Amino acid sequence: MQGEITPKGLKASLGKRVEVIAFGLAYVGRLEKIDMKNGTIKIVDRKDYVILEIERIEAFRHV
DSSP states (O other): OOSSOOHHHHHHHTTSEEEEEETTEEEEEEEEEEETTTTEEEEEETTEEEEEEGGGEEEEEEO
């Protein structure tokens, strides 16, 4: 998925392996959680994880 990031598109990606570009860095892992109230997503890769603000996402795709 590329282009505009929508809640529907994010929900369809839950549990899937994704690559997210934010702050000029690439984050790769499984999309574990979407928090629309706080506007964040959680990406997990083994024991590491990152929580990113949805509005900071520059690119998003399945890998």
